[in-house]
Amino acid sequence: MRGVLLALVIVIALVAAAVGAAVMWLTPDLPALDKVKDYRPRQPLQVFTSDRVEIAQFGSERRQALPISRIPMRMQDAVIAVEDARFREHAGIDPLGVARAVVANLTGGMRQGASTITQQVARTFFLSSQRTFERKAKEALLALKIERELSKDDILELYMNQIYLGQHAYGFAAAAQVYFGKALDDLTIAEAAMLAGLPQNPVYANPITNAQRARQRQLIVLSRMRATNVITDDELAAAKAETLRLRSPLQVSLHAEHVAEMARRMVFERFGEEAYSQGIKVYTSIVASDQQAAWQAVRRGVLAYDQRQPYRGPEATEELLADGVDGAEQERAAAHALKDHRDDEELRVAIVTEAAPDHLLAQLASGEVVRLAGAQIALAQKALRADAPAELAIRRGAIIRVVRTAPVPAKAGVPVASGWKITQWPDVEGALVAMNPSNGRVRALVGGFEFSRQPFNHVTQAWRQPGSSFKPFLYSAALEHGVMPATLINDAPLVVDESQAPASWNPQNSDGQFDGPITLRQALARSKNLVSIRLLQQIGVPVARDWAGRFGFEVDKQPDNLTFALGAGSTSPLQMAAAYSVLANGGFKVAPVVIERITDVHGVTLFEAPPAQALAEPDRVVPARNVFVTNSLLQEVTRSGTAARAQQALKRPDIYGKTGTTNDAVDAWFAGFQPSLAAVVWMGYDEPRSLGSRESGGGVSLPIWIDYMARALKGIPVRPAEPPEGVQRVNDEWVYSEWAQGGALERIGMDEELLPPPSSLPTAASAAASGVPPR
Secondary structure: OHHHHHHHHHHHHHHHHHHHHHHHHHHHHOOOOHHHHOOOOOEOEEEEOOOOOEEEEEOOOEEOOOOHHHOOHHHHHHHHHHHOOOOOOOOOOOHHHHHHHHHHHHOOOOOOOOOOHHHHHHHHHHOOOOOOHHHHHHHHHHHHHHHHHOOHHHHHHHHHHHOEOOOOEEOHHHHHHHHHOOOHHHOOHHHHHHHHOOOOOOOOOOOOOOHHHHHHHHHHHHHHHHHOOOOOHHHHHHHHHOOOOOOOOOOOOOOOHHHHHHHHHHHHHHHHHHHHOEOOEEEEOOOHHHHHHHHHHHHHHHHHHHOOOOOOOOOEEOOOOOOOOOHHHHHHHHHHHHOOOOOOOOOEEEEEEEEEOOEEEEEEOOOOEEEEEHHHHHHHHHHHOOOOOOOOOOOOOEEEEEEEOOOOOOEOOEOOOOOEEEEOOOOOEEEEEEEOOOOOEEEEEEOOOOOOOOOOOOOOOOOEOOHHHHHHHHHHHHHOOOEEEEEEEEEOOOOOOOOOOOOOOOOOOOOOOOOEEEEHHHHHHOOOHHHHHHHHHHHOHHHHHHHHHHOOOOHHHOOOOHHHHHOOOOEOHHHHHHHHHHHHOOOEOOOOEOEEEEEOOOOOEEEEOOOOOOOOHHHEOOOHHHHHHHHHHHHHHHHHOOOOHHHHHHOOOOOEEEEEEOHHHOEEEEEEEEOOEEEEEEEEOOOOOOOOOOOOHHHHHHHHHHHHHHHHOOOOOOOOOOOOOOEEEEOOEEEEHHHOOOOOEEEEOOOHHHOOOHHHOOOHHHHHHOOOOOO
């Protein structure tokens, strides 16, 4: 017995000597604790809406650093229970934990680690993860040093903000968003336990990639929470029974990717690479509910148009295992074949595992297998025929798109998959921008159908012909030259002198008809091209171009010939929205604003847009009476004209706007407003080509505009227009007061001798007298 005790004493002495030597040898090499004493985590660039909904994060690490006081105690308890139950008692190293690990390792039990939370902090901030004696020794010494210089709360705060938890999430606040789309304060016990189980191995027990392992780990955490008395038996039972709703990797809380990219570029231009790690925050003018409504409206409108187009064939073809191979192997092979094809939360990517003329089977990236038949394959019926061309044919291994729909009832016992149909990724683009016309703040901006496939921002970067959506600005110019809503203009064939337009130009009305003498009001409502040309001939191209400049259009981007009348110049949807805002706000020019404010990680303002100012007369660019009468014409367009569907669908009269369709329907527009909100929709192809002979702004863009406005204007009271000074009602029509006695130009393009002499027309001086200086 004495021999055993002596041997034990000798071993202990040798170990103590070795430890002492290690301490003396390693202590001088220990790093200073600046990293943890002055903790500056790499925090991503964050972009928010005006109502503080996160749009995006940019940076390699998703992190939201929180002080320990803002981390819920339930989350703290869960982490401590499973990672280091004696965290509050030990001094950085837990002898009991070390003893348990040694016994387990020596007796062949499950291999255990003995690292405390403090040791994990030491390793995370200062050391590698290599399993060497030197690293473990340094880790222990650093843990002791950290415990001497930082409080327990400081250490736990470092751990809970820095630890990697999978899916690019660092820290528990980011993980709560990534996995559950929630703030830490909103987590249930079951959700907190799931997150607390991640630090041990965030890849192995990731709930998104391996739900079964994550569940096993969660149950361990819950049992440890009960063992340490941080939850009750009832809470344990409820947490075990709770079904967790994980956020899909495809799910995005708010689609505003083009806005996020605008913010990212602006910050990067100012701060360079540091923009992605210093916790800079960008606050935009976007309103979350408006943005979501706009994104959904564009998606629905583009997909509705594309469903009218022929099927273009599979996106690709992949090799699958031969028929007869084990089903599980087939499923794995299909999943592997899909891994390089981008999935979408709506247009789901799938691989065809069986194809026949009357049905097909396809496996989604999620592993779900769907069977499509009947109406569900109508779009691609020709592609399923045996004689289908190779580039069109859907065969086994074809990569296709499917979209969820309303359930389809089975037919006479034939199993028909419910809730899916074949679709295709659209190659047309759409865009929508909406802004507050009183201050220029952009409330919604959708720059394209899908940012990941086409990052080009069609709202700000696409310069396209506006077509007839530009006509209101020509009509506005005409009002200042004696042309009133009741003026008769001849809608008849017109021979244009080659000096006034391109030689090959042969303008026609879109409806192919000539209505003879019609009023200015009727002409805009029916979008009569030949009337617009005669109108421009009457007032002159230079005058009309200059007037358009008042609304914010770039004059040098507008043609200096008669094609100006039909919107043959160039504009962007954002510029068009700003121009229509002048009409919506009563005649004041406003500058669009998307980026409101940029702050550093501490909330210090680095940039701020000029504050919104009340509209004032010095900023007026168009007379109030001109705007009022122009708007009365636009109201007629949405009441009885080419956009009559607008007032009908929205069931309100305070809707104003104009459709626009360019030659061969290359560009389709609808631009309009309610006095509190101006919005513009565009649709077309990036490589300009016709949308189709039967397509128009009223057919493809107006439905998107209505879809958006129906939600954006919900709860907004109807605002009737009040006539300003200088207009009168004569014979049920509005007219400038000075023309109320019949002095206005009443006929254009019919009996030239009936036209008043030029001297009787309003001049630049009379326009100036109405409140707007000549330009």
